[in-house]
Amino acid sequence: MMVRTWLIVVLAVAAEVSCGTGQNAGGGFSPQQSGPAPLRLDQGDSGRTVGVAVGSSFIISLPVDPTVASPVGWSLITPPDPSIADVSGNRSGSGVQLWTFRAVGPGTTTLELEPPGQGATITEAATFRLIVSVT
Numbered sequence: 001m002m003v004r005t006w007l008i009v010v011l012a013v014a015a016e017v018s019c020g021t022g023q024n025a026g027g028g029f030s031p032q033q034s035g036p037a038p039l040r041l042d043q044g045d046s047g048r049t050v051g052v053a054v055g056s057s058f059i060i061s062l063p064v065d066p067t068v069a070s071p072v073g074w075s076l077i078t079p080p081d082p083s084i085a086d087v088s089g090n091r092s093g094s095g096v097q098l099w100t101f102r103a104v105g106p107g108t109t110t111l112e113l114e115p116p117g118q119g120a121t122i123t124e125a126a127t128f129r130l131i132v133s134v135t
Contacts, residue, residue, distance in 0.1 A: 038100070041130070049131040052103045057088065059100050062128060064116060066095040073097040074128070078112035084134050085109055103134040 038057035039050060045060075052058055062074050073092050076099070080086070084107040089100035099113065113128040 043128060045130065046128045047130075049133060051133045051135060054103050054106060054134055057100055057102050058132070059098055060113070060128065060130070062097050062099070062113065062115075064092055064095060064097045072116040074099070074113040074115055076111065077114045077127070078110060078129075080111040080132060081107065081109040083107065085111070085132055101132075103132070106134050108133045 036056060038059050039052055040059050040061065041048075041050065042061045043063065050058065064073050073090075074097050076087065080101065083105050085101045085103050087099065088102040089098070091098055101111070108131065110129065110131050112130075115126050115128075
């Protein structure tokens with residue numbers, strides 16, 4: 001009988017460990033998912049208005065020249081209103097630059113990115129422009 005009791009206890013503990021309880025070490029709830037996937041945008045979305053919810057993220061993927069030894073990426077020439085959206089990441093690799101933004105409060109804001117090497121010769125068509133409506 002003692003062996004059967006230990007076997008039941010061992011199986012119950014193994015099930016608890018493998019399935020998880022949704023609790024962290026401190027006893028509080030720990031969600032299994034971090035929310036919906038971020039909205040993904042690219043150069044073809046320039047000029048659009050997009051809607052996102054407060055707390056969500058959106059990622060803009062823009063091309064960079066991977067053959068340049070030290071690629072210079074896109075520059076944020078018109079940042080979004082920081083009370084509406086903020087930059088939460090910016091990285092380059094494999095011929096693209098990823099700008100990640102987080103919606104922090106309700107409202108509408110505009111952001112613009114300038115392609116590498118444009119400077120004073122920038123044209124309206126070359127910039128990436130996005131209007132973001134956060135609800």
